[in-house]
Amino acid sequence: MFDTDVYVRRRKTLIGKMSSAPQGRRGIAIFPGNAEAPQNYRGNDYRFRQESSFLYFWGIDEPGYAAILDLDSGQETVYADDVDIADIIWMGPQPSVQSKAERVGVARSAPASEFGKAVAAAKSQGRTVHFLPPSRYYNTLLLSSLLGVPAEAVRKTAPVQGGTGCCGKAVTASEELVRAVISMRLIKEPCEIEEIDKACGIGWLMHTEARRGCRPGAREQDIVGRMEGITISKGWGVSFTTILSQNGETLHNHSHHQTITPGRLLLIDAGAESNTHYASDFTRTYPCSGKFTTQQREIYDIVESCNELAFSLSKPGITYRQIHLAVARHMLEGLSGLGIVRGDIDEMVAEGTAGLFMPHGLGHNMGIDVHDMEDLGEDLVGYDEDQKRSSQLGLGSLRMARRLCPGHVITDEPGIYFIPALIRKWKIEGTDKGFVNFPALEKYHGFGGIRLEDDVLITEDGARRLGPERLPIKSDEIESIMAEERL
Amino acid sequence: MFDTDVYVRRRKTLIGKMSSAPQGRRGIAIFPGNAEAPQNYRGNDYRFRQESSFLYFWGIDEPGYAAILDLDSGQETVYADDVDIADIIWMGPQPSVQSKAERVGVARSAPASEFGKAVAAAKSQGRTVHFLPPSRYYNTLLLSSLLGVPAEAVRKTAPVQGGTGCCGKAVTASEELVRAVISMRLIKEPCEIEEIDKACGIGWLMHTEARRGCRPGAREQDIVGRMEGITISKGWGVSFTTILSQNGETLHNHSHHQTITPGRLLLIDAGAESNTHYASDFTRTYPCSGKFTTQQREIYDIVESCNELAFSLSKPGITYRQIHLAVARHMLEGLSGLGIVRGDIDEMVAEGTAGLFMPHGLGHNMGIDVHDMEDLGEDLVGYDEDQKRSSQLGLGSLRMARRLCPGHVITDEPGIYFIPALIRKWKIEGTDKGFVNFPALEKYHGFGGIRLEDDVLITEDGARRLGPERLPIKSDEIESIMAEERL
Numbered sequence: 001m002f003d004t005d006v007y008v009r010r011r012k013t014l015i016g017k018m019s020s021a022p023q024g025r026r027g028i029a030i031f032p033g034n035a036e037a038p039q040n041y042r043g044n045d046y047r048f049r050q051e052s053s054f055l056y057f058w059g060i061d062e063p064g065y066a067a068i069l070d071l072d073s074g075q076e077t078v079y080a081d082d083v084d085i086a087d088i089i090w091m092g093p094q095p096s097v098q099s100k101a102e103r104v105g106v107a108r109s110a111p112a113s114e115f116g117k118a119v120a121a122a123k124s125q126g127r128t129v130h131f132l133p134p135s136r137y138y139n140t141l142l143l144s145s146l147l148g149v150p151a152e153a154v155r156k157t158a159p160v161q162g163g164t165g166c167c168g169k170a171v172t173a174s175e176e177l178v179r180a181v182i183s184m185r186l187i188k189e190p191c192e193i194e195e196i197d198k199a200c201g202i203g204w205l206m207h208t209e210a211r212r213g214c215r216p217g218a219r220e221q222d223i224v225g226r227m228e229g230i231t232i233s234k235g236w237g238v239s240f241t242t243i244l245s246q247n248g249e250t251l252h253n254h255s256h257h258q259t260i261t262p263g264r265l266l267l268i269d270a271g272a273e274s275n276t277h278y279a280s281d282f283t284r285t286y287p288c289s290g291k292f293t294t295q296q297r298e299i300y301d302i303v304e305s306c307n308e309l310a311f312s313l314s315k316p317g318i319t320y321r322q323i324h325l326a327v328a329r330h331m332l333e334g335l336s337g338l339g340i341v342r343g344d345i346d347e348m349v350a351e352g353t354a355g356l357f358m359p360h361g362l363g364h365n366m367g368i369d370v371h372d373m374e375d376l377g378e379d380l381v382g383y384d385e386d387q388k389r390s391s392q393l394g395l396g397s398l399r400m401a402r403r404l405c406p407g408h409v410i411t412d413e414p415g416i417y418f419i420p421a422l423i424r425k426w427k428i429e430g431t432d433k434g435f436v437n438f439p440a441l442e443k444y445h446g447f448g449g450i451r452l453e454d455d456v457l458i459t460e461d462g463a464r465r466l467g468p469e470r471l472p473i474k475s476d477e478i479e480s481i482m483a484e485e486r487l
Numbered sequence: 488m489f490d491t492d493v494y495v496r497r498r499k500t501l502i503g504k505m506s507s508a509p510q511g512r513r514g515i516a517i518f519p520g521n522a523e524a525p526q527n528y529r530g531n532d533y534r535f536r537q538e539s540s541f542l543y544f545w546g547i548d549e550p551g552y553a554a555i556l557d558l559d560s561g562q563e564t565v566y567a568d569d570v571d572i573a574d575i576i577w578m579g580p581q582p583s584v585q586s587k588a589e590r591v592g593v594a595r596s597a598p599a600s601e602f603g604k605a606v607a608a609a610k611s612q613g614r615t616v617h618f619l620p621p622s623r624y625y626n627t628l629l630l631s632s633l634l635g636v637p638a639e640a641v642r643k644t645a646p647v648q649g650g651t652g653c654c655g656k657a658v659t660a661s662e663e664l665v666r667a668v669i670s671m672r673l674i675k676e677p678c679e680i681e682e683i684d685k686a687c688g689i690g691w692l693m694h695t696e697a698r699r700g701c702r703p704g705a706r707e708q709d710i711v712g713r714m715e716g717i718t719i720s721k722g723w724g725v726s727f728t729t730i731l732s733q734n735g736e737t738l739h740n741h742s743h744h745q746t747i748t749p750g751r752l753l754l755i756d757a758g759a760e761s762n763t764h765y766a767s768d769f770t771r772t773y774p775c776s777g778k779f780t781t782q783q784r785e786i787y788d789i790v791e792s793c794n795e796l797a798f799s800l801s802k803p804g805i806t807y808r809q810i811h812l813a814v815a816r817h818m819l820e821g822l823s824g825l826g827i828v829r830g831d832i833d834e835m836v837a838e839g840t841a842g843l844f845m846p847h848g849l850g851h852n853m854g855i856d857v858h859d860m861e862d863l864g865e866d867l868v869g870y871d872e873d874q875k876r877s878s879q880l881g882l883g884s885l886r887m888a889r890r891l892c893p894g895h896v897i898t899d900e901p902g903i904y905f906i907p908a909l910i911r912k913w914k915i916e917g918t919d920k921g922f923v924n925f926p927a928l929e930k931y932h933g934f935g936g937i938r939l940e941d942d943v944l945i946t947e948d949g950a951r952r953l954g955p956e957r958l959p960i961k962s963d964e965i966e967s968i969m970a971e972e973r974l
Binding site (some may be wrong): 037038039040041042043044045046047049051052085088089090091092093135136137138140141144145151152219221222223224225226227228229230231232233234240241247249250251252253255359368369370371373374375419420421422425 | 531538572579623627714719728736737738856857908
């Protein structure tokens, strides 16, 4: 948890941003925190994760909390119940709700049941009730019940199509609130960057453990357990389900039942969440033999130079869409050099040929969520007003396209994959427009995929890779470290 | 996953049990499997955990599945969608839904959207729709929408108060289905016992790691990470959130921010879930110094002998309620020997004096859920028809009171805790009826708590502790092992 004044300042800024209506007609902004999430039965819950915007504005990292910010009077209230003797037996003595509220600079607290009453009172007075689209099904049910509308309406409403509140108008998440929150969370404060650096430090440890564990005969699941153990020892846990696979051509591969096999590549995309819930997200790809084959090294070096290019271009003023396209061009040049594609590079970039090899975007925003604020609307988070999302494979998946500003934290994660089903589809459908040398591609059947990812902060005049130390990435460096570690 | 015939047999047995109505009027039993559960945003999900009864009858361990058992025709159908090219890019090629259905002996599969239609068709024909009470909020929303009733009605309806289906009658979970499922899952099959033994083996490893890590200066969180890493390396993960605390008097203490301190006790209640989702659940309590103080050893030995007593009494024919009471008596005798309680033991047992020291039950059923089937209704699962749940502190929390049968898997987990708030309350309110020597209790302020838990299978003529090897438990044994491990 940060210092009290961090939360006080954030809420004050939010009120300032929520001033499109004249004072007295602004309404309230409601923040239901997360409840426990049942794993297999109620009472056996997943590790508790607080709702991200609740954490950002109200800081209290416990289930059963909610808060209301009155945009007209400025009154702030935290809602939760104090513990009783049964709670003390099972969960131990707890500070009072009031003292927890004061810790984050909120003077007023009330029992949990008052939250619904306050929402109902605002509704009945015809005041606007602003809320963010809920991520969890529990909060979907709660908002549905409080606002008196079907669950599907609360949940399905994307803020981009939404109205501005719930009363008299369409009952949707409030686009005004969503935009205000995005504008704040997108630019990381120094205290946040410090936490992301910590999460990156844990990520470094988990990836180092993985590289050391990548030896022929090792079980993938064993390595994953050791990596995730580190995230629990040092932080909250993983920031997303670990991807560790010799089938790296499957972008989000969560199966870990294979044994490390010489000659294959092991792709590891994994990150940690700090105890304060800031994320890291790194990808490295290792040769299971400890040495790359010539074919592997050729592709690896292209991906590595794409990663480097993206970083070198990252600075305020340029859009991440431009950098994605520069990377696509560089990648196609490399693949052209290997005879995998052929023809005019400009045309290939325009036609989206790179999408066959990298069917995802170059990166995404990262913060309290590893894909920061994804549920507030990917386009609102990742695109400027004057940008339109592409429908091309690859570029269309770009989550962060915005013009870069100091304080943006983004991932830089180019990749090249040889996906049999996708290659077959492009070949049959002629999607490649003749740019792809399919016979040459046959040699890459069973290759897998390579992705190399760092976390990057945009600074005043450039960029900085986050974390106390960069994970080794150059192909020579990887081979010499793996040789040393296997001694 | 078990052999195909296991699932075929289970569903056949279930149909046999669901025959209270004449053939042709039995209706359908619907089984919505679990969806992914969002952690902080949709798309960043917790590790997927299938719905336990879905796993039991349908075996398929993936999100997005549902199944229907037609109790009149015997027709079985699995519902899910095959993958498309976008899925293949992100999740890899997958066997077809049809082939997955056949693997568990189901001849018929259909797209996910057909599930809702089949339920609607049954409803419109006036057929009974049997369902189990949903644990997850997602399935609550789904059932609410399919059955056309408010979410609260689907979710809040306890089966004990419920009707027998949804059509024309009260819309509640089906008590008939709940009872049939409980009667089956309660008695573990040999293939299930083998899996629980495996989960106990992983539990042994994690507890051994914890004991070795219990050294002055170590951080609790570090130990927890290493334990949980083992459960991910060897199985699915933890079967419940790890309890590891020097404040053992808090029964479910999930905070791990302290440093191991000489003189204190470290209580560890933790278990693993096997890759096939069977649970283990063990508790041990260690002296942080490596040696017990006299006071600690006195209490420890009482708890250890309670654990032993419960095990020695466990065999078919006796109720677990009787064993809980025998343990309470034995515990009070021990505490009486230390001068902590005084008076007639029979009266103390009857008055529930043991509840001050052990405010929980002796144990619970364990299987696919660590508290097996808790959401089907604690009393239906843990109590025979002729048993009534007590309202006393301690005995009232007994989750498993039934007459023991071969195939029951239960925990044996006595504990003694000195809970300042509870002691104060009993003193002020006179709840102890004069049996408690409060001045003597003052010496135990800051003592913490001790719990010792094993997992036990009821056999034809007695009981067997589960797992390949028992975790050391005798006080002498603990001290000598800890001394050795610290060399």
